[in-house]
Amino acid sequence: MNCMTIRIVPIEPKWFEQKAQVQSRTWRELNQGRIPQGIVDAITPEFALALTRKATQNRDQVTLVAVDADQVIGFAELLRTPRPPTDRPGAAELASLYVLESQHHRGAGRMLVEAGQRAIGNNRLALWVMRFNTNAQEFYRHIGFHETGRTQTEDLGPELEMINYGD
Numbered sequence: 001m002n003c004m005t006i007r008i009v010p011i012e013p014k015w016f017e018q019k020a021q022v023q024s025r026t027w028r029e030l031n032q033g034r035i036p037q038g039i040v041d042a043i044t045p046e047f048a049l050a051l052t053r054k055a056t057q058n059r060d061q062v063t064l065v066a067v068d069a070d071q072v073i074g075f076a077e078l079l080r081t082p083r084p085p086t087d088r089p090g091a092a093e094l095a096s097l098y099v100l101e102s103q104h105h106r107g108a109g110r111m112l113v114e115a116g117q118r119a120i121g122n123n124r125l126a127l128w129v130m131r132f133n134t135n136a137q138e139f140y141r142h143i144g145f146h147e148t149g150r151t152q153t154e155d156l157g158p159e160l161e162m163i164n165y166g167d
Contacts, residue, residue, distance in 0.1 A: 006073070006108050008115040011056060011063040018072035019065050020048035026074075026098035034132055035160065062119045066099065066108040074099030076112035078120045085152055086126045088166055092117075094127040097136075104135075110143050124167065128152065131161040140165050 011019060027043040055061050060081055066074035075098060082093035094116065099108045117123050127145070129136045150164035 005068050006106060006111060007067045008064050008108075008111050009067060010119065011052070011065050011075070015065050015067070015072055016049060016052050016056075017045075019063075019075050020045045020052050022072050022075060022100060023048035023052070023098060026100060029101050030098075030133065034130075061095070062116060064112055064115055064119060066103075066112055068103070068108075073103040074108045074112060076116045078116045078125070080120055080122070082126050085150070086128075086164070087150070088124065088126045088148075090122075091124040091126045091166065092120045092122040094125045097127075109139055113143060127165050128162040129165060130154075131163055137163065137165075 009015075024043050024045045024047075027048075028040055031040050052063070055063055055077060060079055062078045062080075064076045064078075065072045075096070076094065077096045079093040079095050082088065082091055083095075086093055094113065097109060097112055099112070113125070117125065125145075126148075127140070129140065131151075145165040145167045148164045148166050152162045152164070154160045154162055
């Protein structure tokens with residue numbers, strides 16, 4: 001694992017466009033062929049850039065980027081107050097964690113989660129993972145998360161089951 005050159009930093013305007021590119025690309029890598037193509041195509045770099053700008057105005061949210069050689073390779077978004085139906089008093093929510101597929105197994109995901117816990121001031125995190133995303137499930141178990149037994153259904157055309165994890 002070569003994580004010596006990876007830095008985790010709070011998002012700044014200079015990283016917005018690269019983060020948006022990563023968000024669009026990782027969304028496509030993960031969901032292509034698994035959810036309706038219209039939803040895959042909706043997360044364009046421009047749409048992701050608008051989401052990024054809006055998120056930085058939300059005081060309840062922290063966005064971090066993983067940077068290697070001045071290139072964003074991943075990001076994490078955390079919420080101080082979890083969204084329903086999360087029912088874990090005192091927990092924050094890891095709302096999203098994405099690392100470019102070509103950068104997996106370098107430590108960026110773990111670094112983003114740990115830095116996110118520090119940045120949000122809470123070691124207790126809840127998160128949701130699509131059932132088909134077995135790579136993410138394995139990663140979260142590897143870094144100490146466990147399934148809570150709760151599930152929810154997202155209606156993205158076909159209904160997709162989401163699995164709840166906590167640490």
